[in-house]
Amino acid sequence: MTRSFPKASISFVSRTILSLCLLIFCKTSAQEISGKQLLERAIHYHDPQGNWDHFAGKLTVGMTMPSGTERLSEISIDFPNQHFKIRTIKNDKTVEYSVTNGKFLLSLDGKSNFTEEEIKTFNLTEARTKFMQNYYTYLYGLPMKLKDPGTIIDSVVERREFLGKEYLVLKVKYEEGVGKDSWFFYFNPKTYALKVYQFYHDETKKDGEYILLSDEETFSGIKIPKIRAWYVNKDESYLATDTLTKISKL
Template identity: 55%
Template sequence: MRYFFLFLALQVNILAFAQEISGKQLLEKALAFHDPNDNWKSFKGEMLIEMESPNNGTRSTTIQIDLPSNYFKSTVKKDNYTIESELNNEECTLKLDGSTTISAKVKDSLKISCDRAKMMKNYYTYLYGLPMKLKDPGTIIDPKVQKKTFKGKEYLVLKAGYEKEVGSDTWYFYFDPKTYAMEVYQFFHDESKNDGEYILLSEMITVNGIKIPKVRAWYYNKEDVYLATDKLVKGKILD
């Protein structure tokens, strides 16, 4: 019985704290956990990411991000080919197995294009730059912090939207109420339809002084259908 009352008191404290803390305050606490030295804005790093999915096997992607130089490169290895997509101050270079000579048919079949390179730059910079990317211009942080139970655990939840020219999805970020570590994020294209996905985050790897989730398991919001798992195998600072 004593443990029950301790548990009840903890839940009351979490609820009270969620009502007291603002969205921006919660974000600052999360940033203090993940990026205590404010290193993201000068981030220069390389990360090896392996994706496993039920229908597509394993894909290995090496990402290089140099934010001060506006440089991005992805090297994707899958099956028997290697695709390199490089954006250097938006100058785009594409290679297949080391060659820049790629037929239009092959480009179409393997989805090799500068537009896709830019999309992947935004994708990896956003997801692996969270929660720091929530400080970007155009992000709308809901001032009200919610308390939610997700997969049996209590979280402080931050809601974020975007100005029309930036994006249209609605995002929720789930933070541990004690450490402020980001452990789940979730997005909806149309929340009334329960579309979109949620991503379970586990383990941490430190790159350039930033704590980045190591494992990301992706699921559809609707019916909890499993999609894939990304594993950040290793990361290092770029010279």
């Protein structure tokens, strides 16, 4: 025997099913992606072809400070040949730090023999060279460098408003012996482009700095932020601006 349902019942069932579908869809769309998923999408935006590990280029970077001080640096990064070099001009002095396959070479105005006063004044040491190498390859290699060993990616992604804009925020810490600071990376929620990063030595003290990124240069398929403006977390005071004025092949 064929059994029929009242039209009102059919309408109720349809509305119920529709409501459940909408509820499931809304719940799913509201869920945030994980930290690792966000990082992968950000890397895909900045380095879709995976070229960073084979990077070989020269970056010309100009720094300006509120005092009017200016500094020009040429930075050579050559991963295939394990080579790093930075040549900086400041106050009419030219300082070069380089390391190739673990061999260090330093110079001041073209000379490699220094007085104790010059070593102290210009920090002409292997430790300084290694610091500069780590510093520049880290900052210009973001967010790809967040895949390095010893990096702890927080699984929770936070939506946060910062300076009037909304971002997806990724928290990163480091294993002991790798790094001590806590870092926060702010990504455009639609494109996953890295727009801000921020670090604290001690979050409870609100110390550290934040860096605003703007404009981009594309080199070897890699989207690299062109302008980086540095500020103090505690009082938002301005520190300096780095501008990538040129990037070329070695």
